[in-house]
Amino acid sequence: MSESTTPKPKTPLKKKKDTFFTALHGPVFWPSIIIILIMIVGTIMLGDTAAGWFNTARVNITDWGSWLFVFGVNAFIVFSLYFAFSKFGKIRLGGEKAKPDFSTSAWFAMLFSAGMGIGLMFFAVAEPMWHLLYPPHAEVGSIDSVRDAMGVTFLHWGLHAWAIYAVVGLSLAFFAFNRKLPLSFRSVFYPLLGDRINGWIGDVIDILAVLATLFGLATSLGLGAAQAGAGMEFVFGFENTTTLQVIIIVVVTLVALVSVLLGVQKGVKVLSEFNIRLAGLFLLAILIFGPTLFILGTFIQSTGYYFQNFLEYATWVEAFDEDGSFMPTWTVFYWAWWISWSPYVGMFIARISRGRTIREFVLGVLIVPTMVTFLWMSGFGGTAIFLETTGIADIAAAVEADQTTSLFILLQQFPLAIVTSILAIILVLSFFVTSSDSGSLVIDGLTTGGNIDSPASLRAFWASAEGLVAAILLIGGGLGALQAASITTGLPFVILLLVMCYSLNKGLSAEYKENMARDRDKEREDYRTLVARLLKEQREKKTS
Numbered sequence: 001m002s003e004s005t006t007p008k009p010k011t012p013l014k015k016k017k018d019t020f021f022t023a024l025h026g027p028v029f030w031p032s033i034i035i036i037l038i039m040i041v042g043t044i045m046l047g048d049t050a051a052g053w054f055n056t057a058r059v060n061i062t063d064w065g066s067w068l069f070v071f072g073v074n075a076f077i078v079f080s081l082y083f084a085f086s087k088f089g090k091i092r093l094g095g096e097k098a099k100p101d102f103s104t105s106a107w108f109a110m111l112f113s114a115g116m117g118i119g120l121m122f123f124a125v126a127e128p129m130w131h132l133l134y135p136p137h138a139e140v141g142s143i144d145s146v147r148d149a150m151g152v153t154f155l156h157w158g159l160h161a162w163a164i165y166a167v168v169g170l171s172l173a174f175f176a177f178n179r180k181l182p183l184s185f186r187s188v189f190y191p192l193l194g195d196r197i198n199g200w201i202g203d204v205i206d207i208l209a210v211l212a213t214l215f216g217l218a219t220s221l222g223l224g225a226a227q228a229g230a231g232m233e234f235v236f237g238f239e240n241t242t243t244l245q246v247i248i249i250v251v252v253t254l255v256a257l258v259s260v261l262l263g264v265q266k267g268v269k270v271l272s273e274f275n276i277r278l279a280g281l282f283l284l285a286i287l288i289f290g291p292t293l294f295i296l297g298t299f300i301q302s303t304g305y306y307f308q309n310f311l312e313y314a315t316w317v318e319a320f321d322e323d324g325s326f327m328p329t330w331t332v333f334y335w336a337w338w339i340s341w342s343p344y345v346g347m348f349i350a351r352i353s354r355g356r357t358i359r360e361f362v363l364g365v366l367i368v369p370t371m372v373t374f375l376w377m378s379g380f381g382g383t384a385i386f387l388e389t390t391g392i393a394d395i396a397a398a399v400e401a402d403q404t405t406s407l408f409i410l411l412q413q414f415p416l417a418i419v420t421s422i423l424a425i426i427l428v429l430s431f432f433v434t435s436s437d438s439g440s441l442v443i444d445g446l447t448t449g450g451n452i453d454s455p456a457s458l459r460a461f462w463a464s465a466e467g468l469v470a471a472i473l474l475i476g477g478g479l480g481a482l483q484a485a486s487i488t489t490g491l492p493f494v495i496l497l498l499v500m501c502y503s504l505n506k507g508l509s510a511e512y513k514e515n516m517a518r519d520r521d522k523e524r525e526d527y528r529t530l531v532a533r534l535l536k537e538q539r540e541k542k543t544s
Contacts, residue, residue: 020457025449027203032210032447036469039485043476050476054484062328062336065491066317069335072494074314077163079501080362083170088508089359091515093170094177100355107356108368109276111165111349118224118431120157120376121424125395125410126403127330128153128381129388133396136326146385150302153381155313156334157373158306159366164338166365168346168497171504173353173361178511182450183350185209185343189499191506205496206446209343212493213446214469215485216340217439221470224432225249230404231425235418240404246471252429253467256436260459271434278427282420283379289414290383298382299375306374336490339497347442358508384410436466 043050083089092098100107131149138144171188181187186202193201225248229240238244259271287295306313316331318324353361387393387410398409411420440463447462448454473485 020455020461023448023451023454023458025203025206025447027200028206028210028449029447031203032207032214035207035211036214036465040469040472043472046476054476058333058484058487059328061487061491062332065494066327066332069332069339069490069494070315070317072339072498073160073164073335075498075501076167077159077314079504080163080166080170080366083167083504083508084359084362087512089357089362091174091178091358091508091511093173093356093358093361094354096515098177098355100353102352104364106273107352108364110272110352111345111365111369118220118227118428118435120373121407121428121431122223122227122404123153123157124377124380125384125406126399127156128377129384129395129399129406130403132385132388133400134326146389147302147305149385150298150378150381151305151309151313152330153377154302154306154374156331157377158370160314160335161338162366162370164342164497165345165349166362167501167504168342169349169353169365170358170361171500172347173350174358174504174507174511176350176450177354179507183347183445184450185347185446187450188507189503191510192499192503208489208492208496210443210446212340212342212489213344213439213443214466215489216337217344217435217466218470218473219337219340219486220435221249221252221432221466222474224252224428224435225470225474226404227407228425228428228432230402231408231421231428234405234408234412235421235425242475245474248429248432249467249471249474252432253436253464255429256433256440256463256467257460259433259437260440260463261456271430271437275427275430275434278423278430279376282423282427283376285416285420285423286379286383286414289416290379291386294386295379295382298385299378302378302382303371303374333487335494336487339490339493340486342493342497343446344439344442347445348438351441380407380410387413436463439463439466 046053102110128149131152132145133140135142135145135148136152138148172183172185175181175187175190176183179187179190181190184202184206185208186197186205189202189205190197196202197205222245225245226240228248229238229245232238232244233240262270316327318327349365356364384395384406388395393409393413395406395410399406407424408421411417411424414420440459443462443466444454444459445451448458
């Protein structure tokens with residue numbers, strides 16, 4: 001099929017009605033439900049055996065697939081920058097006359113809340129401290145180990161993560177808004193598959209997207225519940241048991257249901273802006289009460305160190321390391337987690353990005369959230385390193401004992417510890433709600449053939465399912481089971497996303513050629529109009 005003549009389907013996958021069962025797309029909805037139920041029931045019935053299987057699956061996949069994950073995430077950075085700075089950069093999502101649906105500040109708030117959220121709260125102190133204790137590229141206790149701790153943290157939370165979201169979000173937005181296809185993952189493969197996306201191949205693609213989204217979200221919800229429980233134990237004295245974490249998941253899921261029913265404008269948008277304001281206040285508190293100059297210096301120097309060593313960090317796969325335990329535990333887990341999140345974050349970003357040019361979209365998604373994330377990690381991770389290296393507090397021991405408590409132990413070292421700890425709990429729970437809310441909207445779209453106006457009951461169903469899966473996996477295997485679920489779904493998806501980039505390039509090429517042809521036609525028409533006007537003026541002069 002010629003990329004310059006890529007046709008646009010005239011109708012969506014099926015006509016949708018405003019009821020639960022008629023709105024859903026059965027070939028995607030029911031297989032997804034069956035697979036999810038099998039995993040849930042199996043986890044409950046097998047208990048400790050299931051936990052062992054989850055751990056084995058995680059180890060095997062990371063051992064075998066490390067090189068593929070590393071290759072994939074680097075390719076996504078190259079693709080995203082190519083799309084931004086090539087001839088495609090001026091193409092506007094939604095067409096030349098499209099206007100953004102949200103202000104730039106609201107847009108940044110929503111994409112940031114959906115893209116990172118809970119993870120930033122969970123790992124901001126724990127990860128830099130862990131890398132300080134066990135530096136992958138330096139000697140323990142050396143100055144290089146401090147640089148390495150922040151550099152590796154920046155690697156995991158920087159451009160690679162946002163490049164994944166950028167290419168997925170761009171693909172979904174382009175094919176939905178410019179090529180008038182349903183806002184569903186199958187649509188991004190139209191240049192390669194044509195009308196076959198409406199058949200079983202498209203159904204399989206969307207089922208994989210549903211599973212990746214659901215289990216990627218479950219991982220985040222599990223981390224959020226564990227950290228919120230740790231905060232409640234510190235502040236209120238509750239024991240941070242699995243039971244407490246499940247109760248947190250249930251309560252937050254109920255709150256998310258309310259937000260889902262309110263919709264994007266009144267629900268997700270309002271919560272996202274609240275998250276950003278609260279996160280800004282939280283970061284400001286650590287800047288004021290913490291070692292301000294050290295934090296700012298850490299941000300500047302670590303950012304420079306990250307870019308200076310970017311290629312070495314980005315392509316490291318432990319090929320020559322005898323131990324080889326760091327990549328599966330940290331880097332590959334992150335790449336798989338971000339990839340499993342990409343249908344969810346990408347589709348959500350796509351829904352809020354109509355009217356942006358491709359260059360504006362890519363640079364906005366890549367640069368601003370990355371730099372804010374680096375400042376956040378410098379604030380909390382840098383403060384933890386300062387307290388540890390100066391001997392003021394033993395943050396390292398807290399991290400080794402329980403990563404979920406490390407943030408709250410850090411906050412105890414500064415004034416108003418109770419206030420900031422409560423603030424941290426509220427922020428974790430708020431990010432929790434936003435993730436569940438956004439995720440339910442995305443899965444709802446996937447299981448209704450791209451319908452963005454499906455019944456509220458269907459969105460509420462998926463919000464409940466996300467909480468249920470997170471709770472069951474937490475009970476059945478803890479955070480290890482959640483990590484295994486995200487890595488397992490991330491492996492096939494990295495291949496799918498690489499094919500997607502090629503498909504997007506074909507689609508953009510077709511759009512570019514059509515725009516060029518339209519511009520040439522307009523120039524000819526303008527020229528003919530100009531000539532006709534001049535001839536008319538000459539005739540009028542002669543007659544006068």
